Amino acid sequence: MPSLLRNPLTKRLLRPALSLIEQRMEHVTHAFQKDLDALHHEVADLRRQSYGLGLLLDHAGRGAHRMPTPTQVDRLVDEVRAVTGAADERARGDVTVAYRHLVALEALGVGGIGGTVSDVCGRLAAVPLLATGSGAEPRADVGAGPGVVEVLEVGTGHGLFAAALRRMLRRHGVEARLTLVDPLDGAPALEEVVRGNLALGGGSPDASRLVRGRLDESRVRELVADRRYGVVLLDGPHDGVPALAAPGAVVVSPAGVPGPGLRPLGAVADSAYYGTAA
CATH class of the missing domain: 3.40.50 (Rossmann fold)
Incomplete structure (x- = not known):
């Protein structure tokens, strides 16, 4: 099998399939990176909001926090x-x-x-x-x-x-x-x-x-x-x-x-x- 994969004819025959796989992987990777970037932004926004709510509702300056579940x-x-x-x-x-x-x-x-x-x-x-x-x-x-x-x-x-x-x-x-x-x-x-x-x-x-x-x-x-x-x-x-x-x-x-x-x-x-x- 290794010798067959190194065969020039085999490489020419498989090149379109390999190119298609690479394109699809790039597309999936790009989409995943976009989702990951969006998630990072959402987490950063939540942290900012949580910090502001904490200043208003946490236990600092009072005996207990004011954040019910x-x-x-x-x-x-x-x-x-x-x-x-x-x-x-x-x-x-x-x-x-x-x-x-x-x-x-x-x-x-x-x-x-x-x-x-x-x-x-x-x-x-x-x-x-x-x-x-x-x-x-x-x-x-x-x-x-x-x-x-x-x-x-x-x-x-x-x-x-x-x-x-x-x-x-x-x-x-x-x-x-x-x-x-x-x-x-x-x-x-x-x-x-x-x-x-x-x-x-x-x-x-x-x-x-x-x-x-x-x-x-x-x-x-x-x-x-x-x-x-x-x-x-x-x-x-x-x-x-x-x-x-x-x-x-x-x-x-x-x-x-x-x-x-x-x-x-x-x-x-x-x-x-x-x-x-x-």
Whole structure:
């Protein structure tokens, strides 16, 4: 066989076939190189986009990153639906808007919002659905006039969650009157930071009051007991919570049952949800 391939006649006969093979190989190689170059450009673009998103959403400057996976979002939507009774489309839409509020307010405000993406967005989505009756649960008797809901947040931090919740409630057609309880330990200017962050939520400055101290202190309890709240957000177990809640109120706690007389509604991410008798 080797001697046959070296034969001049054989070479002349095979030359057209070899030329055709070479042409086709060149064509395939050229096409492959074009695809490879295009892939390199796409990867470079993705890296640039990823870097920009990382600056906006990664954990730098905050306790945790803000980049949920599709699986996390799907699970969160299911949990919001289970607690509120809202339709899938409504729950998914509110979770999406809640995420946008989280990113926007942390970008514009000072400080951050404590908690994971799922827990923060879960509260921002589920609380308005429950408090306004947009889900299956009845609306709270908010006790502040039509279109207004009294909100008590214990452990307000930098005030960004309260600002985001106010905006989410406004999307459901109600304005929030905020009572925020926090010892505000740390920098002397922290109270001004909170008030500045609250301004990002819109609304009248008179619709927010900041009570320095802890809820278990008698002075603080006396100050906040002048009204009943349609939404109560707790930073842990506290005594006497049902006495502060309006009929049909929503109570959210990160740990344990906050008091007798509250019926469990379910859990979303790291928070437990309760309701008072309507």
